Amino acid sequence: QQPVQSPQAVILREGEDAVINCSSSKALYSVHWYRQKHGEAPVFLMILLKGGEQKGHDKISASFNEKKQQSSLYLTASQLSYSGTYFCGISNTGNQFYFGTGTSLTVIP
Amino acid sequence: EAGVAQSPRYKIIEKRQSVAFWCNPISGHATLYWYQQILGQGPKLLIQFQNNGVVDDSQLPKDRFSAERLKGVDSTLKIQPAKLEDSAVYLCASSPGASGRTYEQYFGPGTRLTVT
Numbered sequence: 418q419q420p421v422q423s424p425q426a427v428i429l430r431e432g433e434d435a436v437i438n439c440s441s442s443k444a445l446y447s448v449h450w451y452r453q454k455h456g457e458a459p460v461f462l463m464i465l466l467k468g469g470e471q472k473g474h475d476k477i478s479a480s481f482n483e484k485k486q487q488s489s490l491y492l493t494a495s496q497l498s499y500s501g502t503y504f505c506g507i508s509n510t511g512n513q514f515y516f517g518t519g520t521s522l523t524v525i526p
Numbered sequence: 527e528a529g530v531a532q533s534p535r536y537k538i539i540e541k542r543q544s545v546a547f548w549c550n551p552i553s554g555h556a557t558l559y560w561y562q563q564i565l566g567q568g569p570k571l572l573i574q575f576q577n578n579g580v581v582d583d584s585q586l587p588k589d590r591f592s593a594e595r596l597k598g599v600d601s602t603l604k605i606q607p608a609k610l611e612d613s614a615v616y617l618c619a620s621s622p623g624a625s626g627r628t629y630e631q632y633f634g635p636g637t638r639l640t641v642t
Contacts, residue, residue, distance in 0.1 A: 419568070447628055449630070449631070451631075457635075458617060458633035458634060458635055458636055459569065459617075459631075459633050460633070461630040461631060461632070464628065464629070464630060466628060504568050504569070506631075512581060512582060513571070513582050513584065514559075514571050514574065514582070515571065516561075516568035516569045516570070516571075517568055518567075518568060519567070519568045
């Protein structure tokens with residue numbers, strides 16, 4: 418039931434864009450996105466509820482395609498501070514919660 | 527506003543010993559989670575409480591793990607007896623809403639457990 422993320426890892430130069438995908442085999446109620454830096458706890462980025470909404474703040478945004486059971490996280494004009502591991506978290510109709518496999522993002526100068 | 531508190535931060539035990547972790551969520555948060563995060567993997571939900579009731583414990587190895595949330599505030603996670611594969615970071619998180627689906631989770635610093 419763990420959602421699968423792609424890519425597993427990505428290296429960017431400052432200012433480049435990235436897309437991280439999250440796919441589930443089960444029907445979704447909501448999708449969460451978190452960023453975890455090495456040795457630290459995950460930090461909340463945003464939540465998307467079913468209905469195909471798109472959210473964003475600053476230069477990070479996300480979309481949720483309920484029919485395809487997928488979500489994507491978009492990072493534009495990446496900054497050094499964006500480095501870390503990104504996890505999607507999915508909640509299904511049974512109120513269970515699963516984090517994804519993770520995507521390691523490294524931004525270099 | 528104080529964040530999620532966890533203790534201890536680090537623990538080293540031998541296999542077959544017992545260990546307990548404590549979590550104090552953000553004041554007023556109804557939902558509390560315990561996760562196990564093995565190095566290089568995403569957090570795995572062990573148990574979710576709403577107030578002092580269990581919402582989901584489907585991934586909790588109940589033969590050795592137990593958890594309680596007395597009075598709907600603090601929570602304790604126990605492992606008895608520990609195995610080598612229990613070496614991981616144990617994260618506690620809390621959420622302001624009654625449903626974990628629609629509210630963000632705030633994580634504590636975690637407890638790093640090493641079983642030798």
